[in-house]
Amino acid sequence: MSNSFAGKVVLVTGANSGIGETAAALFAEAGATVIGTARRKEALEASRARHPKVKWVLVDVTNAAAVKDAVEGVVRTHGRLDVLVNNAATFTFAPLDQSGEAMIRGQFEANVYGTIFVTQAALPALRESKGSILNIGSAAGHKPVPNGSIYGATKAAIESLTRSWALELAPLGIRVNTIAPGPTKTPGFAAMGGSPAEKEAITAAMVGQVPLGRMASTEEVGRWIVQLSDPSVTWITGQIFGVDGGMSLT
Numbered sequence: 228m229s230n231s232f233a234g235k236v237v238l239v240t241g242a243n244s245g246i247g248e249t250a251a252a253l254f255a256e257a258g259a260t261v262i263g264t265a266r267r268k269e270a271l272e273a274s275r276a277r278h279p280k281v282k283w284v285l286v287d288v289t290n291a292a293a294v295k296d297a298v299e300g301v302v303r304t305h306g307r308l309d310v311l312v313n314n315a316a317t318f319t320f321a322p323l324d325q326s327g328e329a330m331i332r333g334q335f336e337a338n339v340y341g342t343i344f345v346t347q348a349a350l351p352a353l354r355e356s357k358g359s360i361l362n363i364g365s366a367a368g369h370k371p372v373p374n375g376s377i378y379g380a381t382k383a384a385i386e387s388l389t390r391s392w393a394l395e396l397a398p399l400g401i402r403v404n405t406i407a408p409g410p411t412k413t414p415g416f417a418a419m420g421g422s423p424a425e426k427e428a429i430t431a432a433m434v435g436q437v438p439l440g441r442m443a444s445t446e447e448v449g450r451w452i453v454q455l456s457d458p459s460v461t462w463i464t465g466q467i468f469g470v471d472g473g474m475s476l477t
């Protein structure tokens with residue numbers, strides 16, 4: 228693979244933290260013009276300081292009108308869009324009877340509606356560039372997730388959208404794939420909710436399902452986000468790639 232993103236414009240949502248931040252930095256290293264989104268001003272400024280090569284845009288992906296403005300602004304400024312990485316998401320694990328309305332709506336709004344809104348806004352530019360969409364799913368999208376069913380359902384929706392969009396957009400030359408990580412060390416994972424003892428139990432249960440027996444680093448996931456988005460990858464669409472230490476086998 229060439230890893231040559233010279234002249235290519237890449238948009239990564241939720242790029243101020245975790246997997247998205249690492250992916251944005253790796254795309255920039257590979258020569259892409261990278262636009263990272265953050266939803267909080269202070270997070271955006273801190274990210275700008277850490278990653279001066281990345282351009283930053285403030286947007287909450289749950290706000291369809293703001294997303295449209297932000298994506299159109301990116302395309303106006305940079306002239307094109309080649310790769311969209313739908314990474315922004317929230318995750319809160321809780322048993323069903325402790326999953327409140329705000330938590331349920333919040334996860335569906337960020338993880339599912341947000342992905343749809345950003346993709347809709349990016350479509351005209353992706354159609355022009357015959358670009359690609361890489362969604363960040365999760366092993367939780369195709370495995371049962373006791374005590375995390377709401378999050379799992381949002382990621383199952385991502386897999387469904389990926390397959391439908393791959394067929395719908397193939398005639399336009401747009402490819403759509405998903406990377407489905409297993410447990411990965413990120414600020415979001417560390418803040419997933421619950422008491423320290425509950426978090427420890429959830430982490431142990433997850434790692435117990437990973438044949439390679441540990442959590443991933445963001446580099447181990449981010450590297451594949453970049454590889455699958457490489458301009459030389461022209462013949463893969465509609466696929467869900469487990470980058471999960473074998474978790475999908477268990």
Ligand SMILES: NC(=O)c1ccc[n+]([C@@H]2O[C@H](COP(=O)([O-])OP(=O)(O)OC[C@H]3O[C@@H](n4cnc5c(N)ncnc54)[C@H](OP(=O)(O)O)[C@@H]3O)[C@@H](O)[C@H]2O)c1
Binds near residue numbers: 245270289313341415
């Ligand atoms: N870590 C894991 O174990 C794991 C496993 C499987 C899949 N994943 C997936 O990997 C992706 C990245 O997760 P991560 O672990 O890197 O999480 P993270 O550290 O919490 O980063 C998530 C990013 O998404 C942003 N975001 C959330 N809601 C948003 C909204 N409404 N509008 C705009 N941005 C929003 C966050 O912004 P704020 O900083 O403002 O919150 C943050 O930048 C997610 O799709 C997640 O579901 C993670």
